[in-house]
Amino acid sequence: MASSTVSMCDDVGTGQERRDICNFENYALPGAVLASFNELRHSNDLIDVVLVAEDKEIPCHRIVLAASSPYFKAMFTRNVEERSQQKVTLRDVNPIMLQMIIDYVYTSQVRITTENVQELLSTANFFLIKCLVYACSNFLIRQVDVDNCIEMHSFAECQGCDELSRAACGFAVREFADVCKTETFLNASPHLLSQYAAHENLNIRSEAELLRALLEWLTHGDQREVKQQNFLSVVRHVRLPFVGQECLEELSKLPAVMRLTGCKKLFALAMDCREDRVTSLPDEWKHPRKSSNYAEVLVIIGGVCNNHNRLPTRNKSNPENYWCEVPLELHKWNKLAPIPYMIRNVVMYDVVRFKNDVYLTGGFDGEMHPGATTSVWAYRTEMDTWEKQKGLNVARYQHCSSVLTGHIFVIGGYDGQNKLSSVEMYESKNNTWTCIQPMITPVAFATATAFNGRLFVIGGMTQDDRVFNGIQCYNLESQTWSIITTLQIKRKGCKSVLLNDLIYVFGGVTREVQVYDPECDKALNVAPMIAAHMCTGATVLKGKIYVAGGDNLQDTAKNRWDSVECYDPVTDEWTVVGTMPLSLYLHGLVTVIRNCLTMHTPPNEMLQPIGPSMLYRGYGEGRVDFDPR
Helix, strand or coil: CCCHHHHHHHHHHCHHHHCCCCCCCCCCCCHHHHHHHHHHCCCCCCCEEEECCCCCEEEEEEHHHHHHHHHHHHHHHHHHHHHCCCCCEEECHHHHHHHHHHHHHHHCCCCCCCHHHHHHHHHHHHHCCCHHHHHHHHHHHCCCCCHHHHHHHHHHHHCHHHHHHHHHHHHHHHCCCHHHCCHHHHHHCCCHHHHHHHHHCCCCCHHHHHHHHHHHHHCCCCCHHHHEEEEEEHHHHHHHCCCCHHHHHHHHHHHHHHCCCHHHHHHHHHHHHHHHHHCCHHHHHCCCCCCCCEEEEEEEECCEEEEEEEEHEEEEECEEEEEECCCHHHHCCEECCCCCCCCCCCEECCEEEECEEEEEEEEEEECCCCEEEEEEEECCCCEEEEEEEECCCCCCCCCCEEEECEEEECCCCCCCCCCCCEEEEEEECCHHHHHHCCCCCCCECEEEEEECCCEEEEHHHHHHCHHHHHHEECCCCCCCEEEEEECCCCCCEEEEEEEEEEEEEECCCCCCCCEEEEECCCEEEECCCCCCCCCCCCEEEEEEEEEEECCCCCCCCCCCEEEEEEEEECCEEEEEEEEECCEEEEEEEEEEEEEEEHHCCCCCHHCCCCCCCCCCCCCCCCCCCCCCC
């Protein structure tokens, strides 16, 4: 038998290559050593420390505890009192949890349940046993629901468990409509509610829904005094400019809210924003949430439709209005309520955004003589309807308008015989138009922008049909006009917008883009546009300028005037980002906030001008003696 064994070994040795080194690893050894330590613990052999929690004593080995926990390592290796003690008393530690921790250290096994998980996590966290903390945290993530997510979030923050905190917060934000109806929400801390209210992805149908939930939290549940002291820190995260006017007015009548520190001022700022009285806002008030049903959209109002023949007398008024989202939807326009039937033949009006609605003022009516109108109509964004408003004092068209300190200003224009210097101011509370100090020089086809208490009326055509080459500036405080010659205007049919406290002037017969800095009284040029845009529409959206349509002065039979250009001030570049549904000029282009849930997309065949329209000679570019009949 022995000879047989030797023979087998000889065979193996002769069949393998000789090696000078052999790296051997026994994967079973750590488990075996840990099992041996556990046997020693149960037999009380080599025990060198006893942990005491309340009335429970647990014999242990210092080396095992120090190897498993940074807490015990510091206790037994540094110059502290417990290092030499045979019995170490642990205060404020649950003896049951301590026993589970010690068993885990000796066996690497623990039973986690819904009843013990939170206290086990806290104890493991106390002893800095990260693997066990992670296991408990991962277990709790799977237990998060509508009723416990707020408590779970609070617990996770106290324990410094980032994964659990993010999971609980994310759940509360995602299911906020149900979470805000629970009892735990009414007793939540101001700190947590501030996080939810400020969250970009808070899942709410409207800011008014969030505001009502916070008011419910303020007036119900426990610790009302603490809530009142901290209400401002919570409610300031509500994007109040996107709360409905009626809701804000109701809040302003609640003494329980208005007497809280800072709330009156905060809601007054929101009301001023709704009234377009302010331009400086908190960053989070400037745009809807990413998850909101509301979105900033481009809106096209009316205009004159180009039928691919450049003679303006063949163009027709367009009664249709459209909206689209940017930047991804600029090839997908949707219909809004059309311009009212009674002004279907009106052109050369001006359009301005006011209180998130769109106001259409004046215009030329081909069915009237001499044609200038005083009509004012308001498009209600939330209701998708048009409402007739108090008319202007002076009939006019080819005028411009702007909004300053909560008022609409309608400026200059043409009454069919003369260029106008008159200026009217609209007071929305009284629904009245008041004539104010007239301009120094009468102009038509000018463009206007408001900034820091001043109106800037740029360019325009004078009575002798020359271009006014400067800026007429109205100071609202002193109620006086002055002329600024820093910026030299040499074209007609231009537009202007305010972006980053700078006035951009573009459009007309050239591609040039001029910039005026009203604070420093300086003028400069930036990158030119890609094409000319005469009598175009322009607006600002998300820090960029959008210019849509307008006569591009190309004389080809198949020419279209439907391109949308975008200017990015960061890169100083213009790019074509889409097309309009129709080729238009003399139209309005504004940015408004709309509820996505109320938007609809009609079939493509519906995106055509419908209803009565008029033949229109245009803005002086066609032959006056041309008669299409």
